[in-house]
Amino acid sequence: MEKIIMAKTGNESMAEAMRQINPDVVAAYPITPATEVVQIFSSFVADGLVDTELVLAESEHSALSACVGAAAAGGRVMTSTASQGLALMHEVLFIAAGLRLPIVICEVNRSLSGPINIHCDHSDTMASRDSGWIQIYSENSQEAYDNTIQAMKIAEKAFLPAIVSVDAFIISHSMERLEVLPDNEVQKFIGEHKKPYDLLDVDNPITLGGLDLQDFFFEHKRGEIEAMKEAKPIIIEVGKEYGEKFGTTYGFFEEYMMEDADFAIIALGSTAGTTKVVVDSLRKKGMKVGLFKIRVFRPFPFEEIKKALEHIKVIAVLDRVDGMSSFGSPVFHEIRSCLYESETKPVITNYIYGLGGRDIFPKEIEGVYKELEEIAEKGKVKNLINYLGVRE
Amino acid sequence: MKEIFEIRWHGRGGQGAKTAALLFGDAALSTGKYIQAFPEYGPERMGAPVQSFDRLSDKPITIHSGITNPDIVVVLDPTLMKTIDVTDGLPDDGYLLINTHKSPEEIRKEFNIKGKKIATCDAYKISEETIGKKIPNTPMLGALIKVTGILDLNQMLKDTEKKMKKKFTGRPEIVKGNLESIKMAYEEVKQE
Secondary structure, three states, X not given: OOXXXXXXXXXXXXXXXXXXXXXXXXXXXXXXXXXXXXXXHHHHHHOOOOOOXXXXXXXXXXXXXXXXXXXXXXXXXXXXEEHHHHHHHHHHHHHHHHOOOXXXXXXXXXXXXXXXXXXXXXXXXXXXXXXXOEEEEOOOHHHHHHHHHXXXXXXXXXXXXXXXXXXXXXXXXXXXXXXEOOHHHHHHHHOOOOOOOOOOOOOOOOOOOOOOOXXXXXXXXXXXXXXXXXXXXXXXXXXXXXXXXXXXXXXXXXXXXXXXXXXXXXXXXXXXXXXXXXXXXXXXXXXXXXXXXXXXXXOOOHHHHHHXXXXXXXXXXXEOOOOOOOOOOHHHHHHHHHHOOOOOOOEEEEEEEOHHHOOOOHHHHHHHHHHHHHHHHHOOOOOOEEEEOOOO | OOOEEEEEEEEEOOOOHHHHHHHHHHHHHHOOOEEEEEXXXXXXXXOOEEXXXXXXXXXXXXXXXXXXXXXXXXXXXXXXXXXXXXXXXXXXXXXXXXXXXXXXXXXHHHHOOOOOXXXXXXXHHHHHHHOOOOOOHHHHHHHHHHHHOOOOHHHHHHHHHHXXXXXXXXOHHHHHHHHHHHHHHHHHOEEO
């Protein structure tokens, strides 16, 4: 199969994936830095390259509500947003997940106000982490493209909504090399959207979004929780199939030089790529370092992560979000919690970095690895929670 | 070529610093290189100093930090030289390529620049002659590939033509002028 090599930004890559998916409905409202995704997609609609009904809503709350309606009616549905936009969708996120609607959001990770900032951190998607949406983080434009295509299939197989995210500007507005699949291969891969019911089937009527009080709400939620767990093998299966057909296999996480590593950094998104450069240079100097990149944060693959990290001596979790007085930040929580069950109990520290788009450089990441080595030598952690690259 | 070759573009809002970085990155991609091209995002307004960047490599590029020590700095507007230090982070063996009618020697003396390799190109004159407007970004692409030897001139011309034809459908004179400007700058750029 011939892939087409293009130069595309993260936003252009996601828009390209949306074109190839050719959803029935896209409902959206613009917000920096995700505006381009739907702006580009709207030109596909205008040029007749897709069959999509494009709904330009008056807010993100309305946009996702329109998506909920369209998905409930059995459509293949997508949208795109960032930051405040995702925050305004927050109420509807739970409705989409609770109604088991396979909507896909192409999300650009931008900080939440205030103060106002348009640049990257993960506070927006992390604030939505318990809403019942699958969350997939992308390191670069290629992953944003690959993840968008896979997310559509995963969502429709699991009957759960999914968010695919990229780092604001660092990826969304940075042009990189992108390998694009042929249109028909994408269509073949995602397949037909099989609806579990038909709203217009009067012989088999169903109710959606009905009042659900003490007698059944809990059971329905319990089912939703199970569905999140059942999404795990689906994600692996889809990632494997993608690899078999198109060359790159995707899993819950990527392990980079982890096999014999003593010290590991855990990161999401573009920082994982920067960390790879540091791993390469420290490995040349003989340091046994590795990178553990989390791709799927929801459903959280705790058993797999525990197994993958048990042999590491000291771990640093890089969080691009702060927990605001919780004990460390979200990724740190979950990693530390799942390793509590391990016999080896690696030492785990947390580094909060890059809020509001503050750049992170290889030198700083190298400093983190050096601190991990120091912890191993002294057998003592100075600070469990650290702030990287901030003036104090 | 270094494992990763990095370029920093200085311009003023509206001069096409972003477009130049994207065009150059795209042309490099079509020669089989791995690339990144990105502008610096801040308050964008006409005339304000802006920067954009390129990374080029024969291998996949995974670093996503900003560029602080570029191999070459390209200055699209000569008046920027007086207000900002365009040599910031540029190593001693790095290149400084400036849009100006002055010679590299004059620039070196005027701004008291030690080390670095200086090249100059009168992109305003070239763009006025070829495009009919003061648009320095495309001619500077020609100067850049001459100075660095990093891309093939014909490849650059072919790629720019393809891209511009799409953008300026039905206005072949704009495409022709731009291609002419790249060629002219390639020939006229002055190096020490």
